[in-house]
Amino acid sequence: MDGKRIAKNTFFLSIRMLVTMGISLYTSRIVLEILGVTDFGIYNVVAGIVVVLGFLSGTLSTSSSRFITVALGSNDFREMRQTFSSILFVNLLLSLAVLLIGETIGLWFLFHKMQIPAERLDIAFWVYQISLATTVINIISVPYNAVIIAHEKMKAFAYMSLFDVGTKLLLVILLRYTERFDKLLLYAVSIFIVQLLDRVIYGYYCSKNFKESHFSRDFTKAQVVKIFGFITWSAYGSLVSVGFTQGLNILLNIFFGPVVNAARGISVQVQNAIVQFTTNFQTAINPQIIKSYVSNDLNNTRSLMTTSSKLSFFLLCIIGAPIIIEANFVLTIWLKNVPGYTVHFVQLMIVISIWSSLANPLRIINQAHGDIKKFQLYECSLLLSIVPIAYFTLKATNVAESVFVVHFMVEFIAQFIRIKIVLPKIKMSFKDYFTEVYLRVIPVFILPIAIGFFASYHFAALPVRPLLILILTEVITFLLIYYIGINKQERAFLTDKIGSKINVLRKK
Structure with a gap:
């Protein structure tokens, strides 16, 4: 285990996280004040539909990192270039598919199933279109981000994140002084502009530092088919993950309206900020887990897996425990006016995040193994049950917090399924x-x-x-x-x- 490299990369990512977390939380507070609870809730639920459509972004990110990391281990430049080009080609095709689905099924769902005030429906439509374009850019950007992660050049992410959150903050502050145009629409445009700039800068950085990150037609049909095969089952996992996450958001909208979506949007902001602590560490250690497993060094793989599991869990406990206890105080200091349900949502989502941190190292090992069908089928089929169980629970209780209790209980069971499938692959007993x-x-x-x-x-x-x-x-x-x-x-x-x-x- 290359502890120095992991520590160095974790340091850069942690500095990035601390700065971005502070600015992001402050930005969220300004956005809530400027947009108001209703528009803030509308943005979260409308953008949530697009997130469902863009579930492939997460799938492609995971798949890209896996294939590029394995290619790097071969030290074969041609294989590395072919792998990158194959992944970029797949991304382009799937971004077109997301665009097609978004302009058909997604629009139908927006107009016929969502609870949006009639006077804000036109604005919601344009926010949806802009969010869809942002998602397409995210998908196309995936291979470039995956190259940086595979090369373990986390310093680049630290600098880019400062630019990202700084630009978002600047644009959001400008919203306060804008009266001529609709602020919800301008906010969506601001997010799109920042994402487009990120895409251009990441592409430039990769082209200058990693020779393999140039698109070439020198890739084979077999490579594309292999990547598609991996993505097929990975996509099932990502679809289920985004599906139950946004499915709960939609259920809350149907049962309680946009105000509760605002509460959930705030709790997601807190959750994402806290989870970044483990994401930084896991991003730094994941390439080494993959390389260790591919080289058949199972002793090191087991060590890396248990280290990643425990430290990820501990980091979330260090940050999350005080917030769980003093959630009301923290939210009042941050937001001043705290929407209803927010305190309990934050507490429950942090608990779920802490427990879920144990899943990532097992997933990484399974992805390194390559045969992910069984893992995805069992894990995702169970997680898929969260939404229908939550629906019937809401029908029976009409308690908004119940959806998160259901989520935790299903996640608790799913962890044992992951263990049963993955541990034999690294020859580790339960x-x-x-x-x-x-x-x-x-x-x-x-x-x-x-x-x-x-x-x-x-x-x-x-x-x-x-x-x-x-x-x-x-x-x-x-x-x-x-x-x-x-x-x-x-x-x-x-x-x-x-x-x-x-x-x-x-x-x-």
Whole structure:
């Protein structure tokens, strides 16, 4: 395991995340103030339809990273160029397919199934069209982003993210001073402009730094067919993932209207900001998991998998636990006026995110293996049940939060299916996985939150309660990680590193 490279890439991605998270959360607050709750909800649900149509973007990103990383391992420039060109060709074809579906089925759904105020329907149509164009650009950009990840050049993402969020913030601030045009429409246009600029800059960077990232007709039909075969089952997984995510959004719209969509949109913003902590680390370690598995170094693969699982989980606990406990305080400070349902939505979505972080390392190993049919069929068929179960739950209870409880319960079961399919591929027993992962992460999740809620209840009248809760939960979390979360070897390694840093500081 190349710990230095993982640490370096994680550092750049973390700096990127901290800056982008702060700016993005502030930008969301401004957008909510400028657009208002109804228009903010309309944007989230309309853009959500496009996300469903653009589910292939996630599929292509995963597939592209897998094939390009494997090609890099061959050190064959021609194979690398052919792989990139094949993937870009596939992206172009599928972007046309998304455009066709979006202009037919998507439009029908927008006009006939969504609850949108009549006076905002025309604007919603144009927001939909602009969001669809943004999705097409995202799909075409996938191969270039995948090349950067495969080469583990995460510094480029850090710089680009600063440009991305900075430009979005600037354009959103300008919205405040715009009175002549509809602000919801201008916001959608702003997102499109930023995405288009990102696409141009990423393309230029890749063409200058990676010779294989130039489109060439020197690719074979066999390569395209192989990629399509991989994408077919990956697409099923991405369709299910986006389908149940946006399906829940649509259910909330049907049962409760755009105001609840606004609450969910805010909770998604918080969730995405927190999940970035693990996404950074996983983005840095995923290429090494793939390369390790492809080279048949199963000992290193198992080590990378358990490390990725635990550290991803711990990072989310460190950030998420205080927010779960003090969600109302955090949201009030951030938004001032917090839409109904938002507090409970945020708490439940963070819990789901923490548990779901264990799934990614297993998925990466399965993708590295290449035969993904069984994994996708079992996992996705189960996840697909979230929407119908949530529908009947809403019919029975009319409680908006119930959809997230259903999501968590199904995700909990799905994790055991992933384990059963993937562990034999790396010759790891369930007992070893349970001992090394579950028995170490569960206490780190449950105890700080339980103690934090207990303390929050008893110290409710104290003005400094949020600060006390933050300190208490973080101290407990770090102690649990050190004494329970990591094994003896990891603890010895960490202690040695900390000791060496202290000695260096003493000498200075």
